[in-house]
Amino acid sequence: MNYPETKKVEHTDEYFGTKVADPYRWLEDDRAEDTKDWVQREVAFTQNYLNQIPFREEIRAQLKNIWNYEKISAPFKEGDYTYFYKNDGLQAQSVLYRTDKNGNTEVFLDPNKFSEKGTTSMSGLSFNKKGTLAAYNISEGGSDWQKIVIINAITKQKIDETITDVKFSGASWLGDEGFFYSSYGKVQGSELSVKTDMHKVYFHKLGTKQSEDKHIIGDENFKRRYMNIGVSDDERFLILSAATATNGNELYVKDLKNNTDWIAIQKGYDYNTDVLDTKGDFIYIMTDKNAPNMKLQKFDIKNPSVWTDVIPETENVLSASTGGGYIFAKYMKDAVSYMKQFDYNGKLIREITLPGIGTASNIGGKETAKELYYSFSNYITPGTTYKFNVETGTSEIYQKPNVKFNPEDYVSEQVFFTSKDGTKVPMMISYKKGLKLNGKNPTILYGYGGFNISVTPNFSVVNAIWMENGGIYAVPNLRGGGEYGKKWHVAGTQMQKKNVFEDFIAAGEYLQKNGYTSPEFMALSGRSNGGLLVGATMTMRPDLAKVAFPGVGVLDMLRYNKFTAGAGWSFDYGTAEDSKEMFEYLKSYSPVHNVRKGVCYPSTMIITSDHDDRVVPAHSFKFGAELQEKQSCNNPALIRIEVNAGHGAGRSTDQVIGENTDLMSFALYEMGIKELKK
Incomplete structure (x- = not known):
């Protein structure tokens, strides 16, 4: 692979007496001409490589065809x-x-x-x-x-x-x-990278x-x-939520009717507490204070320090919404939804019957509404909107998408595997019926594992095409996520962050041991914090998979907190400045710092965007430069840079189809597949 030339500079940083070289520091300057020139050369190189894939346009046509339905x-x-x-x-x-x-x-x-x-x-x-x-x-x-x-x-x-x-x-x-x-x-310097x-x-x-x-x-x-600042629905209260990181917040309320100053409801950042609704003098709050799986409480604005339970904590994680004069409690059991309807005193009205096993969105709407809406989906059921009658509790289909996909032809099963330290972790595995467990099935192992975010079953036309072409789509619910509440989240943060990578590795080993796939037919995929997951896993275990897709990833763990909102992620990651111990732990898995000479890494396509001001492209640029310099075998190390796009939200349909065309065709091509199954 004759990669574009990437210059190296003499630059070192010192952390607690340890010098760390950063030869590609210059790539952090997104406005510099030499960075722009390097980006253009990398874009051209990647496109040249992808252009040789014989079935790339066939996959693009398949994606366009299935995408073309009314939503x-x-x-x-x-x-x-x-x-x-x-x-x-x-x-x-x-x-x-x-x-x-x-x-x-x-x-x-x-x-x-x-x-x-x-x-x-x-x-x-x-x-x-x-x-x-x-x-x-x-x-x-x-x-x-x-x-x-x-x-x-x-x-x-x-x-x-x-x-x-x-x-x-x-x-x-x-x-x-x-x-x-x-x-x-107004910020001084580059809007894309300034802190x-x-x-x-x-x-x-x-x-x-x-x-x-x-x-x-x-x-x-x-x-x-x-x-x-949010305004309550009755326009009586101003609600101020303030935070320094993505976990934990302060909460203040101002009573406009009685012209009070800000009243401190919660100070410090030990807990997450948010206002759900207000009724007269009462304010309803969702909190994880003394309730790692969340509970709904209320307090009287005249006595704001006394909180009483409306919906107590259970063994399953709670989220709540309101509409039609009721409170709707959505619970998550092993990453799957179930739902209950309560009145404002916490009296159970009914358990709501959902259309199946999968993910329901929260039921919500105006207080006066008699009919509310929610959507339901899983990995093999396209998202369908249901109309819900608040008095009878019955649901009927409101909008069913006309997707060229038959759920009856597919299987989506949940399994549990054991991670390195003995923790039981769930995983959903989806594929076309009749698949042979012969270890030769192209498989995407997708993960996230961070920031209390739960990865729940949802339909994607991209995965439908992947499965239609004989692929398996597997999603483990890794620690660091919110699937089992605060304890599950914390178990994948800071000095326990490697638990997430070990869970992901164990998921891959489960799939290989049970005949779903083998290293030659497995691709690792994740975005953002999931991009870090892929970068860390492929440098820890380069033999685990044939292909890796670190997408818009946090890949330089020593400097992530220097850019845009990065410092706000310290609850999950810790920073290299916190302590010698934290610095050494971060450095031990930071993808940019763990690419070694003489190692054969998977065929890799790093994905980033020129306007990503959440996780700056420098992470991907530096990791790509390291891989291109040190890769010891013929597996390519490409950087796919989307122009006029950011971290992911708001991209045009054409951009999304383009990226997924390249992901899917690159994965199959690198797995040695010469043509698509007819």
């Missing part, structure tokens, strides 16, 4: 209109429609008109209580930096100047006056300039990395 969201009511999203099939972005009381339907917002190639997306939308005003976020090229556009919801006309420099924030309306939003302000650590909350009054917006909170005296 309609659950409806939601705002003011006198009912809104819903629809994508005709291959549109770059879904269009927002609305229907009036007379049944007339029209386009409300079409994000496909925001940019020429469909790479500007609508990433948030909020209405005032009357439904007469709306504010929507737009993201250009997938960036976390966004703008808020303000319109008259009746006429659809823009009515104010666009709010800029918004990040990790929507708009929370207070009457017809204006809304709260959060911003890090953001002081969130500020502002109130924008309609008809005024952004420069006149009232600064509510957030400065050197109250410095928090993430802050948002």
Whole structure:
């Protein structure tokens, strides 16, 4: 493999007396000409390699064909209109429609008109209580930096100047006056990589300039990395959530009716507590305080330190939503959903019968609604929307997608395997019926394992095509996720992070030992924190799989906290500055620092985007440079760089199809497959 030349520089950092070389430090400067030149050469090299795959265009055609079906969201009511999203099939972005009381339907917002190639997306939308005003976020090229556009919801006309420099924030309306939003302000340096650590909350009054917006909170005296103000549904309370990391938050409430100052409900970052709803003087909160699997409690604003149970903690993880005057409790048992309906006093109304074993979205809607909506899906059932009657508890199909896929032809089974330290871990394995367990089936092992995020069964047309071509799709529920509550999450953080990699390795070994696949036919896949998972696993166990896809990954564990919002991930990872012990632990698995000469690594396609300001592309660039320099066998080390895209959200349909075409065709090609099964 004659890779593009990558220069090396003399650069070392010192941590607790240990010098660490960083020869590709220059690739961190996304604005430098030599970085741009290197990116262009890598893009060309990767495309040249992928162009030689004989069935690449066949896979693209298969994906386009299955993708081309009408996708309609659950409806939601705002003011006198009912809104819903629809994508005709291959549109770059879904269009927002609305229907009036007379049944007339029209386009409300079409994000496909925001940019020429469909790479500007609508990433948030909020209405005032009357439904007469709306504010929507737009993201250009997938960036976390966004703008808020303000319109008259009746006429659809823009009515104010666009709010800029918004990040990790929507708009929370207070009457017809204006809304709260959060911003890090104008940054000095590259928007794609500069560190953001002081969130500020502002109130924008309609008809005024952004420069006149009232600064509510957030400065050197109250410095928090993430802050948002929400307005309660009855518009009586302002609710402020403040945090320094992605886990644990402070909670403050301001009573507008009684004109109080901020009342501290929870200080410090030991727990996660969020407001679900308010009823008169009572505020309902979801919390993991003394409840690792979450519980619903309430308190009286006149006595905010006394919290009482509404829905107590159980052995299964709880999430909750509201609608139709009820509370809906969704539980997760072994990563699968079940649901119950309660009144506001915590009295059980009924257990809700779901359509099958899989993932249900939360049931939710306005308090006055008699009918609410939820969706249901699993790895072999396309996402179907159901209409739920709050009084009878019955569900009926509202919208079933017409996908060219027959679930009857496929199997999705759950197994449990044992990790290195004896922990039992669940995994879903999906494939076409009639598959022979002869160790020769192309298999994608996909994982995440972090940030309390649960990977639950969901349908994907990409996986449908993979299975249609004889592939197996396997997803283990690794530690670090939220599938079994806080304890499961913490067991995959900081000095226990390697548990996640060991779980992933054990999942791969289970599949190989039981005849599903073998190392020559297995691909490792994951994105973001899952990209770290793949990078760490392939450097720890290069013999485990033939192919590796570290996607938009956190790959330099010594410097991840220096960029954008990276410092906020320290609860999960720890940082190299914390202690000598933490530094040594991070260095022992950091993918960039563990590529060794003389080792044969899997055929690798590193995936990143030029506008990723969540996990900066430098992670992928440096890891790719290390692999290309040190790979000892003929397995390629490619870097696939998407242009005009960010961390993943908001990409156009064409971009998503393009990436998955390359992933699937590269995996099969590297596994020695010459042509697709007919």
